[in-house]
Amino acid sequence: MNKKVSLLKLFWIFFKIGLVLFGGGYAILPFLQAEIVEKEKICTQEQMIDYYALAQCVPGIVAGSVSMFIGYSARSILGALACIFGMCLPAFIAMIIFAAMLGNISHYPLIQSIFNEIGIAVCVLIFLTIAELWKKSVKDFFTTAIFVVSIAATIVFQVSPFWVIILSGVFGVLVKLLRREKNAD
């Protein structure tokens, strides 16, 4: 499934994504869906969701970890390095420019207006992506239950995403094992 891509291509794809990425780690998903899954076919949509889930559990920046999982699946360790380098470079350059030359421009009304509208665009993109991911991951009674409980745990009880992912993995294994035993009987 995983197509062979050049390291330079990996770097370039993630550099482009890093350039238009505003917001937290979740904001990377619409871009991965379009560039990595649909256009370049470097990994499948299921893999993308798996990597996003795992990235919640490993230390470090979520968007960086997701890009390294994808890079590793395509071109092993060098692929992972090409992706993280591409991902960080725009952020690094932008911050150097701001810290060294421009100072804080975020209070200019024009800049605020631009980022208000980008915020709405990002929000719409995420909802469209969720609609796509839903089909592949919420399939039956148990996955619907995991979905509902995870949302409640995060919003109402403020459980950390780390535990949500770990416990859901354990729950998935238990359900599948119990089912297998039932079928064997």
Place this chain on the structure above:
Amino acid sequence: MLIDVFIEFFKIGCVAVGGGYTVIPFLYYLIPVYHWYDADAITEMIAVSNVTPGPIGINMATYAGFQANGFLGAVVATVAVVLPSVIIVPLLSKILKKYKNSCFTEYIMYGLRPAAVALISVAALQIFKSSILTVDKFAATHRLSDIISLKALIMLGFFAVCGYFLRKQPMLLILIGAAAGVVVYTAGKII
């Protein structure tokens, strides 16, 4: 000095699990220890990170490193903050590859996927609240019409239509968003 920057940001990279904003409490913790920057600088860091491209965690590490030790500090802080994941992600990938065809991995993923989609949905609801709804105004007046402004509602409809047709071109939609920001600002000036 530079070694302090490296050690502190490596530590942040080790413990910051799940998203860039988890970096913030650690940045506050560093203030009285090293005096690299003050609390106002952190507020500025967060604001600037939100309007610059790239993952917010990387933005903040670069900015804080720059405050601490200039350009070299920025390089060291950025490398240090990603280094833990650069070590762990390939290791974990290797293990996953080894057990790729085991049914056990598939069982774990069966549970993980809906939880991941749930986490993304929570994030989407949060940015929906912060970038589209005016919750403060609603809390003050308790009028249902104050929960969303007419302008935000129109823009939401506009982006929903654009987004539907540009699903395959998310980068273009971001650019349209930026252009819309300029238009809204100019229109606000004229009216």
